[in-house]
Amino acid sequence: MEKTLARLRCADPEAAAGTGAGWDGVGGPEPLRCAEAGCGGEAIDGTACPRCGGLLEFAAPRGIGREALVQILRERSKGSSAADRSGVWRYRELLPHLDPARIVSLDENEIPLQEAPRSAAFGGVERLNVYHCGRNPSGSFKDAGMTVAISFAAARNSRAALCASTGNTSAAMAAYAARAGMGAFVLAPAGGVSQAKIAQTLAYGAHVLTVEGDFDDALELARAVGAASREVAVVNSVDPYRIEGQKCVAFALLEQRGWRAPDWVVLPGGNLGNVSALGKGFREALALGLADRLPRLCVVQAEGAAPFAKAWQSGADLEPVKAQTVASAIRIGNPVSWRKARRELRACDGLALAVSDDEILQARRAIGSDGLGCEPASAASLAGVRVLRRQGVLSGGEDVVCILTGHVLKDSSVVEPLTPEPVAKSVDAVLSAMLKEKK
Secondary structure, three states: OHHHHHHHOOOOHHHHHOOOOOOOOOOOOOOEEEOOOOOOOEEOOOOEOOOOOOEEEEOOOOOOOHHHHHHHHHHHOOOOOHHHHOOOHHHHHHOOOOOHHHOOOOOOOOOOEEEOHHHHHHHOOOOEEEEEHHHOOOOEOHHHHHHHHHHHHHHOOOOEEEEEOOOHHHHHHHHHHHHHOOEEEEEEEOOOOOHHHHHHHHHOOOEEEEEOOOHHHHHHHHHHHHHHOOOEEEOOOOOHHHHHHHOHHHHHHHHHOOOOOOOEEEEEOOOOHHHHHHHHHHHHHHHOOOOOOOOEEEEEEEHHHOHHHHHHHHOOOOOOOOOOOOOHHHOOOOOOOHHHHHHHHHHOOOEEEEEOHHHHHHHHHHHHHOOOOOOHHHHHHHHHHHHHHHOOOOOOOOOEEEEEOEOHHHHOOOOOOOOOOOOOOOHHHHHHHHHHHHO
């Protein structure tokens, strides 16, 4: 193992000599606490509680006045520095401390809320806004978390980043690791990842290793590798720094709305780090006086990969499943963050539900009709709105925001059935075909 790790280290002997346990550019490691209720375990670093093995998280920020913070954010909106341009690092007082010179950013999470009238009609509501994370540098919501995860990994002298991925995490990790000058390695389930996402990951210079099994097997292996070497940073959503970055979606969404929370925020659910992060962000915003209330969160899973939705509805603990769905980004049968997600839903009177692949693809067509486009997993959010409306849980006049998690080109293998119609090479034939289609 030492020979393998040596190949990941910096080739510069002087740089390698300075890679002790100290942190470069960080105001001292901030303490982490166990996210499991009643445990009380603490750690300085890592992804697992030393007492119970549960996930770790950062405590909420304190000692920040609302008016002072709002004024700082107002001034930063006019700034030109990389940190001020970022929809994550703009909120750096609410993140673990890092020297701004060590920030690795690609102007992530600068995403406008967009109205989607045809999607609203599909969902049965009067008005619907989308927060389309496909506009991020690598095309998915993962960038908001990855900027923080990679920045701190580089600051603590990790030589390589590693993740298990169904595609979006790998692309985000590869982009930010490349920016930081770190090695990037992906453990991908054989045959379980969109080729478009693999191509994107390789374009950033990462190394993709395929393993037998599914995403859950790949994540288990990645965590074991990370535990074996401090020089390897595992940047899946088990990393508490990832969650800190992703929670900034809640801040950015609220800031655009004048710090008024919507009635509902609906989002897809795979490994459930996203809802864990959003819930944490909204709770912290409320505690700081930045939000007037908590929005209700709804996590939507695909029926073939819905262990959390089933556990939520039954009130029992989660039972893993072998995931099967056309929505590859949420094809996860044993979501590692399910307990944190359950805590966040309970805190905001939220809920979880499952939709069919057919419902997901119908919703995807509706989103496309608004000129937005998204990968299949993203469309689960709009499919969920339609189910909530049909069940009477959500009224037509409520204020709804859908989180779209990935770009339309993220999964080009999923296309609508096409039956091209031959046409004669003449103006009349083309016009005739166009008129027929219009009818």
